[in-house]
Amino acid sequence: RKFYPEMLLAAENEEKLLAILIDPDKFIEAEAAVYIQKLPEETTHIFVGGSTVEKSKTEKTVKAIKAETDLPIILFPGDYSQITETADALLFLSLISGRNPEYLIGQQVKAVEKLKNSNLEIIPTAYILIDGGKECAVQRVSGTKPISQTAINTIVNTALAGQFSGKKLIYLEAGSGAEFPVSKEIISEVKKAIDIPLIVGGGIRGLEQQKKAYNAGADLVVMGNVFEDL
Numbered sequence: 001r002k003f004y005p006e007m008l009l010a011a012e013n014e015e016k017l018l019a020i021l022i023d024p025d026k027f028i029e030a031e032a033a034v035y036i037q038k039l040p041e042e043t044t045h046i047f048v049g050g051s052t053v054e055k056s057k058t059e060k061t062v063k064a065i066k067a068e069t070d071l072p073i074i075l076f077p078g079d080y081s082q083i084t085e086t087a088d089a090l091l092f093l094s095l096i097s098g099r100n101p102e103y104l105i106g107q108q109v110k111a112v113e114k115l116k117n118s119n120l121e122i123i124p125t126a127y128i129l130i131d132g133g134k135e136c137a138v139q140r141v142s143g144t145k146p147i148s149q150t151a152i153n154t155i156v157n158t159a160l161a162g163q164f165s166g167k168k169l170i171y172l173e174a175g176s177g178a179e180f181p182v183s184k185e186i187i188s189e190v191k192k193a194i195d196i197p198l199i200v201g202g203g204i205r206g207l208e209q210q211k212k213a214y215n216a217g218a219d220l221v222v223m224g225n226v227f228e229d230l
C-alpha cells in the first residue's frame, strides 16, 4: 500500500483526507488503544513526528500505534534521528520557506544512511512555514523566519519553486498550536497555482476550520494539538 499514489488519486477525485499528528515526546504507549479509539472517524492517516524527540521514542510510538490500527503511519520528522523503518512512509521534508542550509539539504544528507536500504516510501515534500501569530517550534529549531500571511505572492512562488524542484507535495504549515491557521486566501491561491497535492496544518482546532481549509483547496488537513489531550 503506497501513500503517495493514493493521495494523488484522492486529490484528483477531490476526496478530503485527515491526518492526526502524534508527537512521540508526548505519547504514552500504554494509552495507544484508548487514543486510537478516540480518533475522529474520518481520520485517514497518522503522522508521527515532533521538533525534538528523544532517541528511539519515535520507534516505540509507531509500534504502539501500529498494534492498534491499520491506518497508514507517515513520519513527519523534525530531524533525521526520528526516521524509523517501522512506519509506512516518510515525508522527506525540505524547509523551503527558510534559508538555513541545514534544513534545506543538511538533514536530508544525514538521513541517507538510514534510507539507503529502507522500505519506507519516501515522499519529497516542500515544507513552507507561514506566520501563525506566534513563534513556533519549527521556527525556533530551524532558526528560520516564517513567511507573513500577507505575502501571498511569495508564498505561491515558494510553493511553485518546490513543485519545479520536483517535490511531490506542498505542506503549508502555520506551526503547531498556531494562534491562527493558514488563511483560506493563501490555501486557494497556492492550490490554483500547483498541480501536486496540498497539505495544510497548524492551529486547525475544529470542524469549522477544517472545512474552511478543505473548501479553500487543502487535500489533506493535519491536526495535532486538539487531539493531544484526548
Ligand code: 1GP
Pocket: 021, 173, 174, 175, 176, 177, 178, 200, 201, 202, 203, 204, 222, 223, 224, 225, 226
Ligand atoms: C504541526 O501542522 C501540524 O506541525 C499540526 O498543528 O498541532 O496546531 O494542530 P496543530
